Amino acid sequence: MEFSFTPEQKELRDQVLRFARKEIAPRVREHDLRGEFDLPSWRRLGEMGILGLHLPPEYGGGGGSVLSCVAVGEALGEAGVDGGLALSYGAHSFLCADTILAHGTEAQRRRWLPRLATGEWIGCMALTEPGAGSDAASLTTRAVKSDGGYVLDGRKMFITNGGIADVAVVYARTDPEAGHAGLSAFVVEKGAPGFSAGRALHKLGMRSSVTSELVLDGCFVPEGQRLGEEGAGFMMAMQTVEWDRSTLLAPFLGQLQFLIDRCCAYARERRQFGRPIASFQAVKHKIADLAILLEAARGLVYRVAWLKDQGRPLNPLEAACAKLFVGEASLGPTNDAILLHGGYGYCHEYDVERVFRDARLAAIGGGTSDIQKLVISRLLDGEEA
Amino acid sequence: MDLGLGPAAKEAERRAAALLDGEGRAFTSLPLRDTAGQRTLLLSAQRALLGDLSTGAAARLAVARASAPLFLALEATRHFRDLAGAAAGAALGAGELAALLAGDRIGAVALADGAEAARLVEDGDGWRLTARKSFVTNGPVADWVAVFADAGGREAVCLLSPRDAGVRPPEPMDLMGLDGLPVSGLAVEDAPLPAARVLGPFGDRSAAARYRREADLSLALAGAGLMRAVLRAASRHAHVHERDGRPVFSRQEVAFRLAEMAAQTEAAELLCHRAAWTVEIGDGAADTVVRCAKVFCTESAERVASAGLQVMGGEGYRRGSPAERAYRDAKGLCLAGTTVEVARMQIADALLSR
Numbered sequence: 186m187e188f189s190f191t192p193e194q195k196e197l198r199d200q201v202l203r204f205a206r207k208e209i210a211p212r213v214r215e216h217d218l219r220g221e222f223d224l225p226s227w228r229r230l231g232e233m234g235i236l237g238l239h240l241p242p243e244y245g246g247g248g249g250s251v252l253s254c255v256a257v258g259e260a261l262g263e264a265g266v267d268g269g270l271a272l273s274y275g276a277h278s279f280l281c282a283d284t285i286l287a288h289g290t291e292a293q294r295r296r297w298l299p300r301l302a303t304g305e306w307i308g309c310m311a312l313t314e315p316g317a318g319s320d321a322a323s324l325t326t327r328a329v330k331s332d333g334g335y336v337l338d339g340r341k342m343f344i345t346n347g348g349i350a351d352v353a354v355v356y357a358r359t360d361p362e363a364g365h366a367g368l369s370a371f372v373v374e375k376g377a378p379g380f381s382a383g384r385a386l387h388k389l390g391m392r393s394s395v396t397s398e399l400v401l402d403g404c405f406v407p408e409g410q411r412l413g414e415e416g417a418g419f420m421m422a423m424q425t426v427e428w429d430r431s432t433l434l435a436p437f438l439g440q441l442q443f444l445i446d447r448c449c450a451y452a453r454e455r456r457q458f459g460r461p462i463a464s465f466q467a468v469k470h471k472i473a474d475l476a477i478l479l480e481a482a483r484g485l486v487y488r489v490a491w492l493k494d495q496g497r498p499l500n501p502l503e504a505a506c507a508k509l510f511v512g513e514a515s516l517g518p519t520n521d522a523i524l525l526h527g528g529y530g531y532c533h534e535y536d537v538e539r540v541f542r543d544a545r546l547a548a549i550g551g552g553t554s555d556i557q558k559l560v561i562s563r564l565l566d567g568e569e570a
Numbered sequence: 571m572d573l574g575l576g577p578a579a580k581e582a583e584r585r586a587a588a589l590l591d592g593e594g595r596a597f598t599s600l601p602l603r604d605t606a607g608q609r610t611l612l613l614s615a616q617r618a619l620l621g622d623l624s625t626g627a628a629a630r631l632a633v634a635r636a637s638a639p640l641f642l643a644l645e646a647t648r649h650f651r652d653l654a655g656a657a658a659g660a661a662l663g664a665g666e667l668a669a670l671l672a673g674d675r676i677g678a679v680a681l682a683d684g685a686e687a688a689r690l691v692e693d694g695d696g697w698r699l700t701a702r703k704s705f706v707t708n709g710p711v712a713d714w715v716a717v718f719a720d721a722g723g724r725e726a727v728c729l730l731s732p733r734d735a736g737v738r739p740p741e742p743m744d745l746m747g748l749d750g751l752p753v754s755g756l757a758v759e760d761a762p763l764p765a766a767r768v769l770g771p772f773g774d775r776s777a778a779a780r781y782r783r784e785a786d787l788s789l790a791l792a793g794a795g796l797m798r799a800v801l802r803a804a805s806r807h808a809h810v811h812e813r814d815g816r817p818v819f820s821r822q823e824v825a826f827r828l829a830e831m832a833a834q835t836e837a838a839e840l841l842c843h844r845a846a847w848t849v850e851i852g853d854g855a856a857d858t859v860v861r862c863a864k865v866f867c868t869e870s871a872e873r874v875a876s877a878g879l880q881v882m883g884g885e886g887y888r889r890g891s892p893a894e895r896a897y898r899d900a901k902g903l904c905l906a907g908t909t910v911e912v913a914r915m916q917i918a919d920a921l922l923s924r
Contacts, residue, residue, distance in 0.1 A: 186573040186626070186843040189851075252571055449922050466911075469918035473865070476917050480862040484573075491573040506833040513830075514837075523778025561832050562825035565805045 188487065190256055197249075202568025205264035213267045216393040217539055220385075222349060223270055223393055234236075238279055240286060244294055245302035251428075251490040254279075255435040257286065263437020265536060269393030270544030272550075273437035276345035277301065279428035284354045285372065287411040288421050290361030297352055297372065299568040309346035311355045311373075311399050312422050320441055321356075322364045328357035328371065334407040335359070335371065335412075340383065340400055343550075347397035348382040351375045355401065355436060356418045364513030368418030372410045379404030384410065390542030404487040429551040431490035432503035434511050437547050438486060440540050441479040441515065444522045447537055448472050451526055462525075471521040477520045482511050500566040509557035519544045575628050580899040581631035582622035582661075589618050589638035598750040598895065600806075602742050604887075608752050609637045609676065609711045612643050616673035623648055627791060627846040631839060634795020638899050639751035641795060645788040646707040650677025653716040653727055653781060654769075661729050661766045663713070670714070678712035679785075680756045681778060688719035688727050688758075690768065696828045697768050699728050699736070705906070709754030710742045717756070718778050724771035725778055728763055736761030747898030756800040783857055785863040787845055793867035794838040796896045800878035801831045801892045803892035807882045824881055831874045858920045861913040869910060871900035 190198065203440050209226045216223045230236050240246025261271045282301040286294060300306040317323040326339025337357050339346070353373045360367030373380050383398030413421060449472060452463035462468045485507035492499055519541045523530035530537050548554045575583070579806045593611055593781045600607045602659070610813035615633075622629040634641040650660070651670060667673045680703040682688045688701035696845075702718055730737065771776070805828050808819035818824045845863040848856035876894035879886040886893035886915060904910050 186575070186847055188844050188847050189571060274853065445921060449924070452854075453922060463918075463922050466915065469922075470911075470914045471915035472916040472921055475863045476858065476921060477866050477914075480840050480844070480859055481837045481866045484844050485837055487571060488573045488840060491571050495574075503836065505829075506836040509829065509833045510837050555826070558826040558829035558835075560820075561829035565819075565825075565828050566809070566831060 188195070188484075190252065192545050194250075194253050194256045197253060198260045198483050201233075201257050201260035202264050204229070204233065205261050205266050205428060209261075209270065210265040213265060213270075213393075214495050214533060214536070214539075217269065217535065218392075220387060220392040222273065222395050225303055226270060226306075227273070230274065235273060235398050237282070237298075237302025239278065240298055240302050241540065244298035245300075246298070251431055251493045252487070254356055254432040255486065255490045258370070258435025259439035259442070260433050262436035263442040264439070265443050267391070267539060268436060268546065270389040270545040272391050272433070272546070273346050273394045275306040275428070275433040275436075276310060277304075279432050280310035280425050281350075281354050283419055283428060284310065284370065284412065284425060287424065288370065289372075292409070293412065294370065298502075301352065302475065302534060306351035307346055308351050308352045308354070309339040309350035310425065311344050311353050313341065313343050313349065315342045315398075317493075318343075319523055321368065321422060324358055324368060326357040327353070328359045329360070329363070329370060330405070331405065335411065337371065337373070337379070337401040337404045337406055340398055342398055343386065343396055344399050345394055345396055346512070347399050348385050348395040353380075353399065354412065355399070356422055357401070359415045362494070363416065365419040366416045368422070369415045369420050370412040370418040371406045372412060373401070373406055375406065377404055377406065389545055390539070391543075425491065425540060426501075426504055426551070427493050427499045430507045431486055431493060432481075432549065434486045434507060434547065437511055437544060438479060438482055440544065441475055443480070444537060444540055445472065445475045445479070447535070448475065448522050448525050451535075452530075468525055471518070471525045474521060475518045478514050482507075484515065485510055502561055505557040505560040508547075508552065509554050509561065512554050512557070513546045515547055543559060578674055579626050579628035579852060580682070583632040586619055586629045586632035587844075590615065590633055590640065593637070593640065597637055597643075598751050599632070599890070600750050602744055603646070605697065605742070605752060608750065612640070612647075612676055612708075612711065612825070613674065613784045615640060615644055616647055616676070618673075619644060620651075620673045625673055625850065627839075629670045630788075630791045630846075631795055631798070631842060631888070633800045637750075638792040638796050638797075638799075638896075638903070639748045641792055642751055642788060643708055645785075646679060646712075647673075647675075647677040647783055649679045649713060649781060649788070650712075650716050651849065652668075652712070653679060653777070653894040654729055656768050659851060664670060666714075672780050673692045675713040676708055677714045678706050679707035679781060679790050680706045680709075681718045681720075681781060688728075689716055690719040690728060690771075691720075692723040696765050697728070697763045699730065699763055700759045701756060703756040705743070706740070706754055706756045708752055709756060710752040715756065719780070721768075721904065724773070725775045726768050726770035726772065727777060728756050729767045729769070730758065730761070733762050734763070745897065745902065747900075749895065758865045765795065779857075782908060783849065783860050786913070787842075787853050787860050788862035789903050789907045790838075790845060790860070790867040791815070791842050793871035793900065794842045794862055796871045796875040796899055796903070797831070797867075800893050800896045801828065801835050804828060804831065804878035804881040804886070807885060811883075818881075827877050829924060831877050832901075834870045834874055838870050840864055859918055861908065865910045865913050868900065868903040870923040871896065871903060875900045
């Protein structure tokens with residue numbers, strides 16, 4: 186096995202790291218405290234080509250690989266960019282734009298992708314509902330065939346970018362009797378009659394990403410805005426899992442490096458009992474545990490991205506292992522980073538408590554740890570574990 | 571990046587797994603003092619596998635899954651071969667070198683630390699060695715032992731035969747786990763050595779540092795191998811063992827525990843691959859990545875072994891079950907080489923000095 190990034194990927198990573206440290210990180214605390222989306226930084230990321238990095242050049246993208254996107258995600262986290270902005274980027278680029286790229290017609294791609302690539306339009310994906318998340322077969326949002334299109338009715342929940350999105354990929358039921366096979370995907374544009382954002386949700390972490398309900402109340406969607414065939418929605422939603430387990434996990438890796446840097450700097454500077462606390466064994470062990478977690482998590486995330494770049498079918502066990510491991514294993518060391526900072530760690534201006542809050546989502550969003558265990562255990566057949 | 575296993579690695583992995591399934595079990599069930607039996611099995615495995623173990627992690631993981639003790643014994647010979655290196659021909663003679671390369675000789679490495687010591691003093695054209703070292707893997711069965719020694723403040727490596735004058739016969743040590751692994755102390759009293767059998771003295775201590783890194787990587791690989799072996803045994807048990815008319819796997823508590831074991835095992839194996847790769851390419855972070863692998867894989871092996879035992883219940887608690895053995899073995903892996911506590915200190919020191 187060979188684990189190196191290409192020189193181009195390293196250069197891209199360094200470029201994003203420099204930019205994010207200088208331009209985004211200084212305002213992160215303010216946006217996190219206010220629960221406010223950082224639109225200026227979003228625009229700059231769009232200008233740099235980050236928001237459309239993985240899209241083909243003919244749609245305004247950079248033609249980058251999944252591993253390049255992972256390198257960008259790590260750089261954002263390492264720079265101290267809050268998880269909220271990184272999450273908005275992930276939902277926009279991978280859950281929305283990539284679904285249109287993968288399943289849209291040429292006309293659909295040309296209509297939406299160029300402006301998603303620049304970030305002029307913001308995208309989101311709307312799958313989860315108040316009563317259905319991981320159990321996608323129980324989604325109740327309906328899409329009833331009407332003259333020249335569909336009428337959508339229902340409510341969506343926990344939608345990242347929901348309140349600010351210009352373009353939403355919405356999953357709705359076209360056949361109430363068909364379970365998973367009864368789901369279809371539609372692109373709904375901001376301003377469509379009957380389509381609105383409900384209440385914004387105040388969250389423990391990822392506070393600068395806008396998370397909201399979406400309301401579909403007799404919302405008419407032309408047939409030309411259905412993605413793929415009727416009934417193919419579940420398969421499309423599951424394909425986003427590949428992104429969720431690679432590029433969307435990458436900022437968490439970067440945040441671990443950010444914590445290591447912060448903990449080392451603080452431990453060198455902070456003196457107790459006449460010496461820097463970096464000289465105490467218990468402090469060193471906390472720093473080491475962050476590094477051990479980061480090294481252990483890297484392979485899992487990189488492998489999912491690499492498999493996707495190779496065009497190989499994703500092994501659901503490997504993807505779920507990445508999600509489960511990053512989500513669960515990060516809780517202890519990120520908590521220890523706060524302990525290492527003592528009272529300062531509990532305060533906002535030292536940033537480590539924000540990373541702890543943001544990291545909490547890794548075990549929840551996109552399928553909780555229990556769902557990952559369900560997926561993994563179904564694939565352990567007793568012989569080839 | 572290329573995270574797939576190449577055809578050569580896959581073939582080595584297949585060959586190791588096929589060869590060792592039976593021999594690994596036989597090795598662990600040999601009586602403590604059956605050094606003849608240990609030698610026979612180890613030499614047979616060396617002849618078949620040593621060539622495959624030299625690069626990458628795939629074949630090494632396959633051997634470690636079949637038997638962690640046999641894997642560690644093979645690795646000890648490999649470490650000796652690496653240390654003796656190009657000088658082995660002149661030091662041991664062409665015949666011994668050929669036998670070593672063919673896998674017909676068993677090697678061991680003794681690196682004294684703490685209160686232990688190995689001192690080398692000049693004696694005319696040659697040297698005299700006095701050494702005390704505990705826990706030498708392959709000690710009771712080795713044909714050759716590479717002993718790190720202090721030569722007036724500089725580091726040297728002595729190639730020692732147990733038949734040399736001044737070498738006390740090794741006494742096999744009875745360990746809590748790693749059944750079958752031949753381990754002994756080494757006691758050498760004023761043993762005369764010709765100059766050709768002393769490598770160095772060197773200008774720095776990098777040979778010992780390199781050996782420690784290699785040994786820690788071996789222990790990480792052994793831990794990852796143990797994890798996979800326990801996961802397989804526990805998963806198999808959970809699918810066939812029934813309670814209240816259905817396999818215990820149908821209970822979410824059992825299935826989820828196996829899922830957690832699987833995630834840790836996947837992470838451990840990939841970290842081993844990554845650590846082996848950093849060593850191969852001479853990456854500046856190799857020392858730290860290997861230490862991270864040592865800590866993560868050996869501590870995770872303890873957790874996974876404990877979870878596997880719980881899944882297997884009474885069957886797992888029986889002496890000789892894969893989970894019971896792994897439970898005892900994993901603790902040894904945490905303690906051997908660089909202990910997990912010292913490794914954490916070294917990881918943090920490297921990060922703090924940046």
